[in-house]
Amino acid sequence: MSQKTYNADSITVLKGLEPVKQRPGMYTRTEHPLHVIQEVIDNAADEAMAGYCKKIGVTLHLDGSISVSDDGRGIPVEIHPVEGVSTVEVVFTRLHAGGKFNKTDEDSAYRFSGGLHGVGVSVTNALSHRLEVDVVRDGARHRLVFSGGDVIEPLVRIGDAPKKASGTTVRAWPDAKYFDAPDLPRAELERLLRSKAVLMPGLEVSLTIEGSEPRTWRFDDGMRGYLSEALHDEPLIPLFAGEKFAPKGDDTFAAGEGASWAVAWTLEGSPVRESYVNLIPTPAGGTHEAGLRDGIFTAIKNFIDHHALLPKGVKLTADDAFGRASFLLSARVLDPSFQGQTKERLNSRDAVQLVSRMVRDPFELWLNEHVDYGKKLAELAIKAAQARARAAQKVEKRKSSGVAVLPGKLSDCESEDITRNELFLVEGDSAGGSAKMARDKDTQAILPLRGKVQNAWEVDRERLFANAEIHDIAVALGVDAHTPDSTPDLSELRYGKVIIMSDADVDGSHIQTLLLTLFFRHFPKLIEHGHIYVAQPPLYRIDVPAMGKKRPPRRLYALDDQELTSLRDRLAHEGVKPEHVEVGRFKGLGEMNPDQLRETTMDPATRRVLPIHVRADAFKETLRVFTMLMGKGEAAGRRAWMEEKGDSVDADV
Numbered sequence: 001m002s003q004k005t006y007n008a009d010s011i012t013v014l015k016g017l018e019p020v021k022q023r024p025g026m027y028t029r030t031e032h033p034l035h036v037i038q039e040v041i042d043n044a045a046d047e048a049m050a051g052y053c054k055k056i057g058v059t060l061h062l063d064g065s066i067s068v069s070d071d072g073r074g075i076p077v078e079i080h081p082v083e084g085v086s087t088v089e090v091v092f093t094r095l096h097a098g099g100k101f102n103k104t105d106e107d108s109a110y111r112f113s114g115g116l117h118g119v120g121v122s123v124t125n126a127l128s129h130r131l132e133v134d135v136v137r138d139g140a141r142h143r144l145v146f147s148g149g150d151v152i153e154p155l156v157r158i159g160d161a162p163k164k165a166s167g168t169t170v171r172a173w174p175d176a177k178y179f180d181a182p183d184l185p186r187a188e189l190e191r192l193l194r195s196k197a198v199l200m201p202g203l204e205v206s207l208t209i210e211g212s213e214p215r216t217w218r219f220d221d222g223m224r225g226y227l228s229e230a231l232h233d234e235p236l237i238p239l240f241a242g243e244k245f246a247p248k249g250d251d252t253f254a255a256g257e258g259a260s261w262a263v264a265w266t267l268e269g270s271p272v273r274e275s276y277v278n279l280i281p282t283p284a285g286g287t288h289e290a291g292l293r294d295g296i297f298t299a300i301k302n303f304i305d306h307h308a309l310l311p312k313g314v315k316l317t318a319d320d321a322f323g324r325a326s327f328l329l330s331a332r333v334l335d336p337s338f339q340g341q342t343k344e345r346l347n348s349r350d351a352v353q354l355v356s357r358m359v360r361d362p363f364e365l366w367l368n369e370h371v372d373y374g375k376k377l378a379e380l381a382i383k384a385a386q387a388r389a390r391a392a393q394k395v396e397k398r399k400s401s402g403v404a405v406l407p408g409k410l411s412d413c414e415s416e417d418i419t420r421n422e423l424f425l426v427e428g429d430s431a432g433g434s435a436k437m438a439r440d441k442d443t444q445a446i447l448p449l450r451g452k453v454q455n456a457w458e459v460d461r462e463r464l465f466a467n468a469e470i471h472d473i474a475v476a477l478g479v480d481a482h483t484p485d486s487t488p489d490l491s492e493l494r495y496g497k498v499i500i501m502s503d504a505d506v507d508g509s510h511i512q513t514l515l516l517t518l519f520f521r522h523f524p525k526l527i528e529h530g531h532i533y534v535a536q537p538p539l540y541r542i543d544v545p546a547m548g549k550k551r552p553p554r555r556l557y558a559l560d561d562q563e564l565t566s567l568r569d570r571l572a573h574e575g576v577k578p579e580h581v582e583v584g585r586f587k588g589l590g591e592m593n594p595d596q597l598r599e600t601t602m603d604p605a606t607r608r609v610l611p612i613h614v615r616a617d618a619f620k621e622t623l624r625v626f627t628m629l630m631g632k633g634e635a636a637g638r639r640a641w642m643e644e645k646g647d648s649v650d651a652d653v
Helices: 018-022 034-049 087-093 120-126 186-199 222-230 287-306 318-322 350-369 371-399 429-438 461-466 468-477 506-522 524-528 561-574 594-602 616-630 635-648
Strands: 055-060 066-070 128-137 140-147 150-160 167-174 204-209 215-217 240-245 258-265 273-277 325-332 422-427 444-449 497-501 532-535 540-544 554-558 582-585 609-611
Touching: 018 120, 034 055, 034 066, 034 120, 034 167, 034 186, 055 186, 087 120, 087 128, 087 140, 087 150, 120 128, 120 167, 186 204, 186 215, 186 222, 186 273, 222 240, 222 258, 222 325, 240 350, 258 287, 258 350, 273 287, 287 318, 287 325, 287 350, 287 371, 318 371, 325 350, 350 371, 422 429, 422 468, 422 506, 429 444, 429 594, 444 468, 461 468, 497 506, 506 524, 506 532, 506 616, 540 561, 554 561, 616 635
Parallel strands: 055 204, 273 325, 422 444, 422 497, 497 532
Antiparallel strands: 055 066, 066 167, 128 140, 128 167, 140 150, 204 215, 240 258, 258 325, 532 609, 540 554, 540 582
16 A cells, blocks of 8 residues: 655645635635625724724625725835835735734824734735725825735826825625625625714715615714614613723723723613624624623612612622613724634623723713612612512422432532523533632532543433433433434423533543533434533633733733734734743643633633534534444544545644
């Protein structure tokens, strides 16, 4: 049998924009081209946020291209001092390039830009079969044209322009081979453009379908006016809107960090909730929303305590005060950390404290200036708490009849509200001990697992509970084993979220696989109804020293080597010397102290967890893969699969 040669020629180094073309899903959403166009729109919005742009126009052309124009300052066209080509070419051809890295200058236009990695418009360029850039500045018009990320028409001056005129127009033809669908979702694009107008009062944003009249958005009243229009029902009290930002010399936050908001409460209908970070929509929420929730709840609770409104025996939670709230939130965060390049969820841990602090005092002052409104909100929160307590008592009575004795090693939570309760299945007794100290005893339960759970793929349902670990999991959950086509009774389920928490290594991945096998084979309805999650503990801890009086020491965490590299790049661009950055690698969950485990892996406001689900159209394929990977008689299939897929495995796994 011949053996493939493995030498220096076997190693491929991807240069320039090639990594984007090879793995586009690592840099952008590939369902459709909207996100690569959003990168261009975000650049124009950054100019508006810095005060240099009054109009942004987007045009959908009949030939499938999309153009974005703004009347900002225009991208610089002079030769870059390091790269030796025009600055506009650098912006569109270098992955980690742009004004967004210049965060140390308090007058920088990109100080609160949404861009994190500096890969935005270069990704747009890489994934377009043609891209044209027109720049107006300094009394001249310039043009640069690319194809597949490569320059095909070098930068040239194409004419004169009025001295005071400036701006940038980017026209892109996204390459259909990189996307599942070639067309932009019109409704999502309109929401994105409207949001820019909402968040920047006075900015005029337009969308034109070639050959039709443009649709224009402009909100002079900003978020207050937009939320008033969006509410389906009359608010319980007048909207509470405001903004607050850290001043120069703040001990905790950088100058300019803060938030603006509009909040309203209604008694009926679905709440309207939209959040943004540096003008970037965050549809999956994140730590800034957690901060708003905390600040609002703390202010209402302080008002209730100050006026002695809380009945005896009633315990308030944030859900009681915030459950009927609608809001618009726009946070400004220096160097925001997002979950993934698509920036749908904010992960910056400091944002919880930042937004909470900015909102809490103004809202508490407003409540005490409008006592009647404050009492209405207090009554709403207290009624919600009482209804929750009554529901919990009913659950307790139903459970008290013949429930199995809970496992002795289970550290259960106090709450009976399964929508809030979480069960952590933790690898090992050592990590289990740390998790018990790190948890929220009210809503988080811990079940340590000793060793690796049995491979349950071919275990009969009648013999399943002979395994002690599986028996303990099932009893703790309160759900019987079942099949995909059955209708099990989930009314006795004791936890709304079951979170698998294992080490970030090979053994941890094996334990995750064994537990997911158990749930997919014997508890499939828990996956179908969205109850199963996998925790993502970080692999690295990064200690960053203080940078003067305005930037205290920081502790950052990286999920893997790729995220560590991105953080190193970001810190280098901030001016932090690499030799001053200390990087530590966690060997396992047991190495983390309870505070670190809580912050990185357990606190809902700052952790990262992956929801597990199986698409209906992918069930048969998922079943086939599980059978091939976990079946006892599938060794030959597994070997062939590993020979075929082995080069796809991450090197650090």
